[in-house]
Structure formats: C-alpha cells, structure tokens
Amino acid sequence: MISSLALSQQDYFQHIEELRKMAETAKDELADTLYMEVGRAFAYTMPADAIVYLQKSLELAEKHNRYRIMCMANSFTGIAYSQMGSYAQSVEYFKKQLNIAKRLGILDEVAWANSNLGQVLLEIKNYELAKEYLQEANDLADLIGDDYMKQYVYSNMGWLKLCLAEYQESLTFYEKALAIRKKHPTDSINLAANYRDIGNLYFAQSDFENAKLYYSLSSNYCNTLFSSLLAPVMVKLSYIHLESGNLDSALSCISQALDMANRGGEKSVIRDAYGIYGSIYYKMGKFDKAEQCYSMQIAYHDSVNLSDVSKKIYELQFHEKLESQKLARETAEYHTRTFVHLVIAIAVLLIASVFIIFWLRKKRMTINSMNQELVYNNLQTNESIAYAQRIQKAVMPDLDCLDKFFADKFLFFRPKHAVSGNFYWTFSNDVYGMLAVCDSGEAGIPGGCISMLGLSVLHELAEIDADPAIVLELYRRKIVSALKSVSHVDGDSYNGSDISLMVMDRHEPRLYFSGVKHPLLIVRQGKLLQYQENKESDSFITKDLETCQVDLQDGDMIYLMTHGMARQNNADGQELSRERLFQHISSISNLPMEKQHQELLKLLDGWMGKHPQQRDVLIIGVLYKREITR
Numbered sequence: 001m002i003s004s005l006a007l008s009q010q011d012y013f014q015h016i017e018e019l020r021k022m023a024e025t026a027k028d029e030l031a032d033t034l035y036m037e038v039g040r041a042f043a044y045t046m047p048a049d050a051i052v053y054l055q056k057s058l059e060l061a062e063k064h065n066r067y068r069i070m071c072m073a074n075s076f077t078g079i080a081y082s083q084m085g086s087y088a089q090s091v092e093y094f095k096k097q098l099n100i101a102k103r104l105g106i107l108d109e110v111a112w113a114n115s116n117l118g119q120v121l122l123e124i125k126n127y128e129l130a131k132e133y134l135q136e137a138n139d140l141a142d143l144i145g146d147d148y149m150k151q152y153v154y155s156n157m158g159w160l161k162l163c164l165a166e167y168q169e170s171l172t173f174y175e176k177a178l179a180i181r182k183k184h185p186t187d188s189i190n191l192a193a194n195y196r197d198i199g200n201l202y203f204a205q206s207d208f209e210n211a212k213l214y215y216s217l218s219s220n221y222c223n224t225l226f227s228s229l230l231a232p233v234m235v236k237l238s239y240i241h242l243e244s245g246n247l248d249s250a251l252s253c254i255s256q257a258l259d260m261a262n263r264g265g266e267k268s269v270i271r272d273a274y275g276i277y278g279s280i281y282y283k284m285g286k287f288d289k290a291e292q293c294y295s296m297q298i299a300y301h302d303s304v305n306l307s308d309v310s311k312k313i314y315e316l317q318f319h320e321k322l323e324s325q326k327l328a329r330e331t332a333e334y335h336t337r338t339f340v341h342l343v344i345a346i347a348v349l350l351i352a353s354v355f356i357i358f359w360l361r362k363k364r365m366t367i368n369s370m371n372q373e374l375v376y377n378n379l380q381t382n383e384s385i386a387y388a389q390r391i392q393k394a395v396m397p398d399l400d401c402l403d404k405f406f407a408d409k410f411l412f413f414r415p416k417h418a419v420s421g422n423f424y425w426t427f428s429n430d431v432y433g434m435l436a437v438c439d440s441g442e443a444g445i446p447g448g449c450i451s452m453l454g455l456s457v458l459h460e461l462a463e464i465d466a467d468p469a470i471v472l473e474l475y476r477r478k479i480v481s482a483l484k485s486v487s488h489v490d491g492d493s494y495n496g497s498d499i500s501l502m503v504m505d506r507h508e509p510r511l512y513f514s515g516v517k518h519p520l521l522i523v524r525q526g527k528l529l530q531y532q533e534n535k536e537s538d539s540f541i542t543k544d545l546e547t548c549q550v551d552l553q554d555g556d557m558i559y560l561m562t563h564g565m566a567r568q569n570n571a572d573g574q575e576l577s578r579e580r581l582f583q584h585i586s587s588i589s590n591l592p593m594e595k596q597h598q599e600l601l602k603l604l605d606g607w608m609g610k611h612p613q614q615r616d617v618l619i620i621g622v623l624y625k626r627e628i629t630r
Contacts, residue, residue, distance in 0.1 A: 016041050020053070032060035032069050040076045044189070047080035054080065071097045071109040075116060082120050085267045088463035090120050111140035111149055119156050124464065125481070126474070127163055134160060151180040151190065155197060162201055174198050192221035196233050208240045231260040231269045238276050242283070250280050271300035392419055392448050395455055399620075401428040402435065405504045406558075407625035410593040412600050414617045421447020422562050422616035425455055427462040431506055434462065434471075437518060437618055438499040439562040447616070453482055454497065468501040468514035469545040475499070500560055509552040509626060514545055521559040521582065522550070523589035528582060556624040557589040564615035565604060571611045576603075596621060 016038055023034035039054035054077045061069040078093035094116040101109035114137035121130035134156050141150045158173035178194045199214035215233050234257035241250035254276050261269035278293035402409050405428075415422065421440040427433065436458060440450035457478045461471055479497060500515030513520045513531055520531040531548055552558075566578045581603075588599045600619060 023053075023056075028060045028064055029066070032057045032064070032066055032073075035060070036069055036073045036076070039073065039080070043076045043080045044083060047083040050080040051077055067100055067104050068106060068109065071101050071106060071113075074100070075109075075112055078116055078120070082123065087120055087124055091117065091464070094120065107140055108144055108146060108149065111137045111144065111146070111153075114140065115149070115153050115156060118160075122156065122159055122163065124460070125163070125478070127160060130156075130160055147180050147183075151177045154180070155194065158197060158201075162197075162204060165204075167201060167205055170201055171198070174201065188221040192218045192230075195221070199233070199236065203236055203240075208243065212237065212240060231257045232272070234260070235269060235272050235276060238273075238280075242276065242280055247280055247284060250276070254280065267300050271297055274300065392423075392452060395452055396423060397426045397455075399424075399426060401426050401433060402622060404428055404506070405433050405624075406622040408593045408623045410597045410621050412597050412617065412619040412621075414601075414604070414613070415443075416564075416613050416616050417444045419445055419448035420616045420618075421451055422564060422618040423451040423455060424618060424620060425458045427458075428506075429463065432466050433504040433506065434501065435504070435560060435620065435622075436499060436501040437560045437562055437620060438497055439518075439564065439616070439618075440497055443616060450479075450497070454479065454499075457482070466503055466512075467547055468503050468512055469547040472499060472501055472514055472516065472545055498562065502558075502560065509624075511550050511552060511558075512547050513550060514547045516545070518560065518562060520550070521561075521585065523557040523559075523586050524553055525555070526586070526590075528586040530582070552624050554624070554626045557621060558624060559585060559619060559621045561619040562616065564617040565600075565619065567615055568604065568608060568617075569611060569614060570607050571609050576607050593621065593623070 019034050019038050019041075023031045023038065026034055035053045035057035039050045039052075039057060042050035042053065054073045057073040058070060058077070061067075061073060074093045074097040078090045078097065081087070081090040081093065094113055097109060098113035098117065100106075101113055114133045118130045118133035118137060121127075121133065134153065137153045138150075138157065141153050154173045154177035158170045158177065161167070161170035161173060174194065174197050178191075178198070181190045181194055184190070195214045195218035199211045199218060202208075202210040202214065215237055218233055219230060234253045238250045238253035238257060241247070241253060254273055258270065258273040258277070261273055274293045274297040278290045278297060281287070281290035281293060399409060399411060411424070413420075413422070413424070421442045421444070423438055423440070425434070425436045425438070438451070438454055440447045440454060442450055454475070457475055458471075460478070461474050464474065465471055476497075498517035500513070500518035500520065502520060503512045505511065522529040522531070531550060563578075566576055566581045568576050570576075584599075584603055588596050591599065604617065
C-alpha cells in the first residue's frame with residue numbers, strides 16, 4: 001500500500017498517475033492489481049474516483065479467477081462507499097469479500113471482511129452485531145499472527161468500547177493499536193487516526209485539555225490529502241472552543257471543517273458542522289444565521305434526532321418575538337410601579353377616600369393584567385401547536401413514489417388533534433419500494449414527537465435491508481436506544497409502536513409483509529384476504545416476527561391501516577370493530593379511489609354521530625395493475 005503521507009501531495013498524485021498509466025498498458029493479470037492499488041490509494045481521499053478503478057480491477061480479476069484480488073477490490077470498494085455515507089452499498093461489498101474468502105479459505109481476507117463489517121455496523125450504531133464481527137476478526141488475527149491487521153481490529157474494538165462508554169477498555173485497545181503503528185512511522189495516516197481516536201475518547205469524558213493535546217498530535221500527521229480525517233477533528237476542536245466561550249476560535253475551526261468536509265463529500269461531518277455553526281451563531285445573538293445552519297443540519301441528517309433540531313428552529317423563530325414581548329412587559333410594569341408610587345404619595349397627602357378609589361383602581365388593573373397574561377399564554381400555546389403541526393406535515397413523505405408500483409392510490413388520514421401520533425412512510429429505489437404505517441401509541445404533541453423520531457429512524461434504515469421483519473427489529477432497537485438517551489424515559493418499557501411494513505418488488509408481481517398488531521388486507525375478485533400481523537408480540541423481537549410473501553394478481557386492492565378507526569366508539573359506547581370495517585372495505589373495494597375515500601369518511605362520521613373522535617385514523621389503499629409496474 002502507498003504510504004499515504006510519507007509522500008508530498010505532488011509526489012502522491014504523480015505516483016498514482018504512474019500506476020494508472022501502467023495499468024492501462026499492462027496485461028490483464030497485472031492490470032487488475034494496478035487498478036486495485038490506484039483504487040486503494042483513492043478510497044479515503046476521492047472515494048467516487050476510487051470506485052471507478054476498483055470496478056475495473058474486479059472485472060479483470062473475475063475474468064481470470066484471481067480471488068485474492070477480488071477480495072481486496074471488494075474490500076476497498078466497500079470502504080469508498082462507507083466514506084461517502086452509502087452504508088448499504090458498503091455492506092454489500094464487504095459481504096462479497098467475506099463470501100469469497102470463506103469459500104476459498106483465505107483466512108486473512110476473512111478477518112479483514114469481519115473487521116470491515118464491524119466498522120460499518122459501528123457507523124450505523126448496531127453495537128451488538130458489530131461486537132460479533134470484531135471479535136471474529138480479533139480471533140482470526142491472533143490465529144494468523146498478523147500485527148498489521150490487528151492494529152485495525154484493536155482500533156475498531158476501541159471505538160466499540162467508546163460507544164458503550166467503557167472508557168478504560170477503550171483506551172487499552174487504542175494504546176495496543178498505537179504501539180503497533182509506532183513501529184511504522186511512515187504510515188502517518190494510521191498514526192493520525194489513532195491520535196484522533198484517543199482525542200475522541202477524552203472528548204467523550206469532557207476532558208477537553210487532553211482531547212486538544214491528542215487532536216493536535218493527529219493534525220501534525222495530516223495534510224489536505226486527508227481532509228476526511230482532519231475535518232471531524234476540527235469539528236470537535238470548534239465545540240471545545242464554543243464550550244470555553246472562545247467564539248472567534250470556534251468559528252474559525254468550524255469554517256475550516258465545513259470547507260474540508262464539502263470537498264470530501266462527507267455528509268455526516270457536514271451535518272455536525274452545521275449544528276456547531278448554529279450553536280455559535282445562537283450564542284452570538286445572530287438568530288437568522290443560526291436558523292439557517294440548523295435547517296442545513298436537518299437537510300444533511302443521517303441519524304440525527306429530527307425532533308431535537310426542529311425544536312431548536314422553533315425556539316429561534318420565536319426568540320426575538322418573545323424577547324420584544326418580555327421587554328414590553330417589563331417597561332409596562334416599570335411605568336405601572338412608578339404611577340402606583342406617585343398615586344400612593346398623593347393619596348397619603350389627600351383624604352382617605354382618594355386612597356380607597358386608588359385601591360379599587362389597582363385591583364381592577366391587577367385583574368386586567370391577569371386576563372392579559374392568560375390571553376398571552378393561550379396565544380403562545382396555540383402558536384406552539386400550530387408550528388409543531390407544520391413541522392410534522394413537512395417531514396411526512398410524499399406518496400407519489402408509489403406510482404412506480406401501483407395504478408392508483410388513496411390516503412385517508414384524520415388525526416384526533418392538530419399533531420398526530422399516527423404516521424406513514426415510503427421509500428423506493430431501482431429494486432424495491434417500501435410502505436409503512438405506524439401508531440406510536442400516543443396522541444397529540446407526545447405522539448407527534450415519537451412519530452418524527454420514527455420517520456427519522458426509518459429514513460436511516462431505508463437501504464440497510466429489504467426484509468420487513470429485519471427492518472422492524474432494527475427500528476425497535478433504534479427507538480428504544482433513542483428513548484433510553486432521555487433520562488426520564490424508560491426505553492425498555494416502551495412498547496407502544498404498532499407498525500406494519502410491506503416491501504414491493506420492482507420487477508416481479510409480489511410483495512413481502514411483516515407487522516405488529518396491524519394486518520395487511522387484499523380484496524381479490526370480491527374476496528377479502530387477510531395477512532395476519534403478529535398479535536402476540538408487544539415488542540419487536542426477531543424470533544416473533546416473520547415475513548410473509550404475497551404473489552399479486554391483476555386488480556388486487558391492497559390496504560394498510562392503523563387500528564384507530566376500528567376502535568372508534570359511537571354515542572352508545574360501542575366500537576366500530578375490525579369486522580364491520582373490513583366488511584365495509586370489501587364492499588367498496590371496486591369503487592374509484594376518491595369514492596372509496598369518501599365512503600370511509602362517511603362511515604366514520606356516521607358511526608361517531610355527535611360523539612367526539614377518540615383516536616388518530618390512518619388508512620392507505622393501493623390498486624395493483626401488472627402493466628403499471630415499471
């Protein structure tokens with residue numbers, strides 16, 4: 001491998017260019033190796049270019065059955081995709097590497113593949129599975145006795161322990177990796193990464209002095225070639241300056257970090273940089289700029305908690321308004337106090353009757369002030385709810401992507417309050433599409449917060465796996481983990497999310513379904529087919545969830561729904577019930593979509609009468625036609 005930072009920037013690119021020219025004229029058996037070396041050199045610095053050369057290497061290696069080169073090319077292709085934040089593609093290539101290496105018994109490549117998979121699982125915060133892969137890599141590295149490999153395994157194990165807040169064990173692994181890397185001082189990028197990792201360890205413990213020391217050591221080994229490593233270091237340094245109140249230094253560091261991250265296309269670093277930018281401008285009192293930065297943070301989010309950032313934007317939008325209202329109140333109170341003191345002084349000098357009149361006037365003013373305060377508080381509450389409703393509508397997905405899979409559709413969505421605890425979610429790519437409906441178990445503002453958290457998690461999982469049962473299990477883990485991070489919420493006890501997910505095949509007439517407490521309904525030639533959800537499970541445990549495959553026929557009418565409408569009571573306290581709702585759906589399934597929507601609305605309003613709506617209602621219907629799928 002090229003010793004990345006032992007060369008100057010000019011020599012570095014010149015060396016790669018020489019390798020590329022040699023590859024273009026070399027025989028296939030040598031060209032695959034040369035293209036792989038060029039891709040490896042670019043994997044961390046210019047990942048998009050690296051993928052082009054690594055694909056050439058793979059084509060030639062597969063042509064001549066050069067399996068070790070195939071393993072290495074798959075490995076560095078996965079690394080390049082990981083650098084770009086495309087974790088689903090990254091996992092795909094690491095699995096290819098692992099399968100080839102296992103089949104042919106290439107133990108060192110099996111170890112590298114396990115280490116790679118462990119690292120990308122750390123990126124998506126799946127710590128339990130990451131630990132299994134990293135332990136396997138560690139055992140194989142011990143068996144082979146490969147120190148060069150063990151430095152990477154130790155580094156990833158240190159990262160895992162850091163994520164689990166096991167700081168002493170994390171430091172032990174980082175120091176083991178550093179001891180190996182100091183034997184190869186010309187491989188500066190690994191030393192820079194190791195010092196950065198130890199800096200992150202101290203940063204996590206709020207030991208900012210030691211963190212700055214190790215970040216400085218890391219920077220000494222970096223140059224502009226490896227902005228992907230230096231940019232997150234600058235983000236952390238900016239945060240340290242922000243915490244110490246040194247806003248100018250914080251602004252300088254975050255500006256450099258954002259510039260480097262934009263050049264490298266590292267979305268997660270760009271996202272974090274905009275978050276720090278927003279906090280700096282907020283402390284400076286530049287609220288418009290802070291709002292712009294927080295909005296950019298949302299746009300670049302991967303696993304960011306969308307509701308937290310939305311809350312920051314809400315606070316900013318009303319900050320100046322609240323400050324001006326507070327100033328007006330304080331001024332009014334000051335003048336009132338002055339006037340009261342003057343009147344009291346006059347009243348003391350005048351007769352008792354004047355004092356009585358003043359006392360009555362003061363009482364009247366107090367009552368008016370209390371009324372004004374009540375009006376003000378009510379206005380603030382209504383503004384907050386209205387803004388929360390706008391945020392939820394903005395993040396709810398568009399159903400137009402379903403047009404690639406179905407001939408027509410309708411959405412019947414009627415929340416109980418302005419903000420809904422029910423939500424729906426869609427996703428599509430060239431291979432498959434996804435549609436989910438979910439009842440968070442809460443209504444109003446709490447339900448809206450959980451629904452936005454759920455949407456953020458589903459966006460993050462979109463391309464991790466296409467098996468509905470696996471996606472729902474990962475969804476459960478992330479929701480529980482997010483709720484655990486809030487001190488007054490018991491994540492383990494939360495079991496309120498009832499969710500169903502169907503995955504549509506882009507090229508074949510079939511779909512796959514899994515769900516908790518929500519069924520999938522299909523009306524086929526007048527006959528109602530019900531694919532049962534998992535009623536028994538109150539939490540998404542893998543062994544309880546199953547995925548069922550459904551082969552579609554032309555004209556199938558498909559429905560996903562929450563249980564809100566079925567559980568609506570009438571004036572006599574009687575529930576509408578699933579049986580009545582499903583029978584009604586079967587009877588209207590041959591009608592046009594808009595008409596079906598109207599009939600469901602008529603059924604709900606007729607059943608409720610004057611009784612108030614008790615739950616959020618969400619039903620989605622789609623019509624399958626074979627010729628529509630494209």
